[in-house]
Amino acid sequence: MNRHESMLRIAASSDISVLLLGESGSGKEVAARFVHAHSKRAGGPFIALNCGAIAKGLTESILEGHRKGAFTGAVDERLGVVRSADHGTLFLDEIGEMPFEIQCKLLRILQERAVMPLGSCDPQPVDFRLICATNRNLRAEVHAGRFREDLYFRLNVFPVKIPPLREREDFNTIAQEIWKEIADHNPLNASEIALLSKRKWPGNVRQLKNVLQRYSLLKPYDITLGNVLTDEFSEPATVADTCTLYQAKSRRIAETPEWNLICSELSKNSGNKSVTAQKLGISRGCLNYQIRKHSS
Incomplete structure (x- = not known):
């Protein structure tokens, strides 16, 4: 304790x-x-x-x-x-x-x-x-x-x-508890915990929670925790520059195909997700996210 x-x-x-x-x-x-x-x-x-x-x-x-x-x-x-x-x-x-x-x-x-x-x-x-x-x-x-x-x-x-968070001996436990609260995913893996623990976290637990909430939303679109952390701890940027890190990948969010088109393509490819994602021009992670979203 x-x-x-x-x-x-x-x-x-x-x-x-x-x-x-x-x-x-x-x-x-x-x-x-x-x-x-x-x-x-x-x-x-x-x-x-x-x-x-x-x-x-x-x-x-x-x-x-x-x-x-x-x-x-x-x-x-x-x-x-x-x-x-x-x-x-x-x-x-x-x-x-x-x-x-x-x-x-x-x-x-x-x-x-x-x-x-x-x-x-x-x-x-x-x-x-x-x-x-x-x-x-x-x-x-x-x-x-x-x-x-x-x-x-x-x-x-x-x-x-x-x-402060940077001095907490139970950092891993805190990160996992926050992740469990905000994301219906598997626990953070060892590499993700290692990435998080390397940071100083001047905003402490509040900042960590903000980052993990952001990561939870962006993860299905193949945006890594490393990307999120790089953006969070980069030097202050102008308003015009704040989105440059995610620009290429986040474009997929706006270009996600209609659900009926996804179903049709899945049927054509006998349920093969890799082929379907490639045909639709989206990532497999994005496809899996859409399937989970419409299956719940």
Whole structure:
């Protein structure tokens, strides 16, 4: 078991606040859901909020909710994310992006374990478990005056560093699991895994998933994983140049014959796929893809 997974399991055994640290795309939300799923709160809600997307004018309503009629446009009561996480887990993603003026509101909620919905004079107690995540150095943010020191100490109770994909010992397992989720194919072979593992993956798990999704769509047209990786990690190109790598092969996609023509040619060639593909001017992989597509 990896060290960070062991730490996540330890955290899940208690109600301690967790701070997930790691690069963008490294799987911090996956880790947060793991903690929730393995905790005593697994039967409760998991509420996620991207702190960088909070509109300043709606801060109080998003966090603490509001009563009906609390302000113009408040036609219904709104719980807010904190009360929505009651008896469950509140996951605040990108906590380092939270505007400074909003941080004091969060600090009060954490101190009092209660919210004050707009339009209400009575605090509402809330029982929730807090997990936060950031790709920023919060200590540096504190020193720069962009993050409250008192809030930092409230959050930094049980920090867990999620390693980047390039440092993961279970890279092969991660790649195979992603491939299994997105593609109804055989597992990635040894050469494909070797090609993937040679890359640094600055976008981490998110980037790997994007590449494998693309490969799954293009593989039936004889576009190799090497082609996909070359394009993914090539130097930034102009818009006009982005399709040059696949231009010759991808033309086959647009030129795929009508299904009735494929059936007719297969019949003429007694079901011989190699001969049929050659007669139609397409690859055998493309022919097999069309057969699978129309047989399902």
